[in-house]
Amino acid sequence: MTALQLRQNSLLGLKGMGREEIESILSRASHWERQEQKVQPVLAGRFVANMFFENSTRTRFSFEVAEKRLGAEVLNFSAAASSVQKGESIYDTVRTLESMGIDAGIIRLKPAGVLQELAERIQVPLINAGDGNNEHPTQALLDLYTMRQQFGQLAGLRVSIIGDIKHSRVARSNYWGLKQLGAKVSFCAPDNMREHELDVPYVGIDEALQADVVMMLRVQLERHEGGMIRSAEEYREQYGLTAERAARLAPHAIIMHPAPVNRDVEIDGDLVEHPQSRIFPQMQNGVPVRMAVIERALRG
Template identity: 70%
Template sequence: MQTKTMTDKHLLGLKGMSESELESILDRAAYWEQYPQKVTQHLQGRFVANMFFENSTRTRFSFEVAEKRMGLEVLNFTAAVSSVQKGESIYDTVKTLESMGIDAGVIRLKPNGVLDELARHVRIPLINAGDGSNEHPTQALLDLYTMRKHFGAVRGLTVSIIGDIKHSRVARSNLWALGAMGARVKFCAPDAMQAPELAEYAPYVTMDEALQSDVVMMLRVQLERHEQGMLNSAEQYREGYGLTVERERKMKDHAIIMHPAPINRNVEIDDELVEHPRSKIFIQMSHGVPVRMAVIERSLT
């Protein structure tokens, strides 16, 4: 068996990843989802640092549960209580933890472009837990896993992604991975929330057309990003682009609702649809742990 290079062991994004590589991660996630023991010693004796330079609750806890289920020793690092507040650079922080002997790093960053630079200068595998508006690969992998588990395959599906495409790392990772796996992606967004550079990969369609897909994926409206007039009001957004009860009735009978969470209820999706029979939102969340177990195993074996 050929030894993996460090480039293979990083998970920086899904752009350019092959269908076979994506399928192998999903297959391994399926293995871990049905694994009979809650905690294994599969990676016992290894150390992993969760380095979150941007706030997160669900992603960090999901990674931590996955790591502890694999038998790893876990160090949790948050920038709010670290030397980064005193001016220490992200690079120096990662290099410091590397010098202490960690075996892998899970990293979440606000700025774009920093992660690739870090990966070129460290000797440990890095796993992207969200970098800027660039990619969020493990979120897209758990989305793919949810679709594959529900429909039996991803190839041939049409997936509409609705919301703030411009700032969404979830939309980008899903776009690249769904394309590689043979699905068709459509975007729907207000003009100010569109990313024109992605239009060659997925067309922008009307809300009515977006509802006619196998998967309707709503994105969180990042209210904190829209203080400069991109979003006039949450009510106006719901009226134009929210998944309301009335719009849900226009969806195909077999279609499912997805959302990466956290959810702004009654903004991008009506409260009563969050746990509707069509909704896979909390099922998606449950898939985060086995998917991240598979990703961590990929980096450390």
């Protein structure tokens, strides 16, 4: 595979990806969603490694289901049980798996920027399953797919993303994707959770609730100790999607969340499966979207 093909088949982020390319992935995901037969072995004999240097449950299982539905041979790698804990570098680990003959790698990392360096040195397509607070492109693609499923098109759609924007790779990837598809994005966040490098207007919670799509971000409770938020209760009161606030949503509006959900913090527990919620459909859509991304990596 040439360097150009590697770049084209890898998915490091949505920043810089064109509208046609995004729509092509979403259309292919629609194809996979329509298939009644669960396993379509178009990638039989191909080896895919899930290399998770950061803990994950939903994303890893979603990728694994997608890979197996495509008929690929799956290798699961967890940093918690690997040589990385003994001092081996991330590069050495990925290079080792490449040497063993994998055809593509799914990578999740804590540090931002490392994935880009890996992609320049590794000779198999890489798919970003989340890198630091940089990007989470397949999450954004499944979010876009869910919105398209609901509204038909995204041009002109008003999307509010509410929560810790500063540390959210989900918010960044959604912003880049939504911008390409013509949606109108606004952020809503406490002052110390804002990211001003992105050219997005910040609005108050009442205005944010007037959108067509209200996307809540997970409150990273581990940041409490750093003083980022005083308490989960206070956050819910000021920025949470409570039952009272949800009652003010437009009848056509939908509620989204990348999960895992902190019930009764960023969103009231009763709203997770509310008729306007698309939280579990988002998770369901992750499989066909990731099938499309993996197929793109290995078949172009």
